[in-house]
Amino acid sequence: MLVESCVTVSQSVCKIICKYVLRFVNLAHQLSATKSTMLSSDGLSFISVLMCLILTFEVCVAEQSELICSHQPIVALAGDDVILPCYLDPPISASSETVEWTRPGLDPKYIHVHQDGQPVYLFQNPSYNNRTRLFVDELQNGNVSMKIFKVKISDAGKYFCILESMLKKASIQLTVGVVSTPIIEVVSNNNGRVVLQCESKGWYPEPEVVWLDGEGNLLSAGPTETVRGPDDLYTVSSRVTVEKRHSNNFICRVQQKDINQTRETHIYVPVQSPIYLIFWIIFIPLCIIVLLIFNMLIKYTKKIQMTLIKLEGDVTHVVKQSMLMVEVKPKVQKHNVNMNAVQLQLLVEGNQQQEDQREQLNRVQRSQTEETSGAGNNTGDTLKHRETQR
Incomplete structure (x- = not known):
């Protein structure tokens, strides 16, 4: 209210001042025709006053410009970028102005501050860090719109654009929404009546659910069940019982009018005739x-x-064994011949040794026989000698 009152008073004062400014401009034009030697300290003072009046005239022109923001709520989906349009009309430069964007209820309340040609982040609310900007090149045309990047549900609300030096203030409403596609499933399908259930998760603000047939006619459904999750998103579900019609097409539509968003899903329920059932029973x-x-x-x-x-493996094994026998047989035969020669040689040597042993045995026997015969002869001679002595 204070800003609006100041603007009203300033506009009235400016109208009066502008009249005198025009008179002083004409007087200055007359003075420019006089001699330069006439320019005294009083003249310099007069020119200073004239300059001040010219600046006052510029301020009055600025007072005639109006700060306008969109009167319609700005709608955006979560995750998108959004522009809050705001401009001076008639357009005058705002390049040298301090532009403030605020949002009541936040602490700090400053969303974006632009001063001396650059953004000021000292008092910016932390939830908007690196997510806002002005169109700096458009400030000279009176465009003070603000862009918000990656909008969140918490960004929804009323924003104010303030030009302090011009005593200008305007507001704009931002609405943020979240949508999802509904899912339909057949709960039961008996005796020509079908129960369908539609569910859609993750909506904001709270949506409504309607059922339509294939021709777009509204169907009578049960009450919509709504659940709000810890993330402030809504899950809605609805059931409808329908009779199978000629089209058998049904539509579940979830809509949110505040954000002008609608999502729908179609389902086709086939006709099940007795012949069809018999076919399935047999098939x-x-x-x-x-x-x-x-x-x-x-x-x-x-x-x-x-x-x-397995047979192939056995045959392969037999073939390998046969080939191995063919390769090994000559070696075995050669080995057997060598073994026979060795055995024969050993046999001959054994027979020779036996002959030698027999000959030695015969010699020993003959020696013993001879010794025995000599001893007998000696005994006879001894007996004969004894008998002779007798």
């Missing part, structure tokens, strides 16, 4: 039997393959 067991037979054939084929592989 399913038949498929199972075919699969079992096919499985048995696969197992039997694998068994035959394993047997063939």
Whole structure:
């Protein structure tokens, strides 16, 4: 209210001052025609006053410009970038102005401050760090719009744009939304009646759910169940019981009018006639039997393959053994000949040794016989000698 009152008073004062400024401009033009020697200290003072009046005139022009922000709420989806449009009309330069963007209820309340041609981050709210900027090149055209990057749900609210030196202030509303695609599933399908359930997770603000048939007619559904999670996002679900119609097409639509967002999913429920059911009753067991037979054939084929592989391995082993015998047989025969020669030589040597042993034995026997005969003769001679002495 204070800013608005100041603006009203300033506009009234400026209208009066502008009249006198025009008079002083005409007077200055007349003075420029006089001699330069007439320019005294009083003249210099007069020119100074004139300059001040000219500056006052510029301020009055600025007072005639109005700061305008969008009167319609700005809608953005979470994660997107958004521009809060705000400008001076008629356009005048705001390059030298201090531009403040604030949001009530925050501490600190400053979202973005632009002063002396550059941003000031000293008092900026931490949740907006590196997420805001002005269009600096457009300030000279009176464009003081602010851009917010990667909008969050917490960014939703009312913002103020303030030009302090011009005593200008305007507000704008930002609405942030989150959406998701609904999922439909068939809960039951009996006796020509189908129960469908639609669920959609992660909405903000809270949406509504409606059911439509394939022709766009609204269906009567049960009450919508709404759950708000710890992240402030809403999960909605709804059920509807329908009778199978000619189209059998149904639509679940989730919408949020505040953010002008709608998501929908279509489902087709096929007709199940008695013939269709009989077909499935026959077809399913038949498929199972075919699969079992096919499985048995696969197992039997694998068994035959394993047997063939085993036989092939045995044949390969026999062939290798035969080839090995062919290679080894000459060596074995040669080895056997050598062994026979060695055995024969050993046998001959053994027979020779036996002959030598027999000959030695005969010699010993003959020696013993001769010794025995000599001893007998000596005994006879001794007896004969004894008898003679007698």
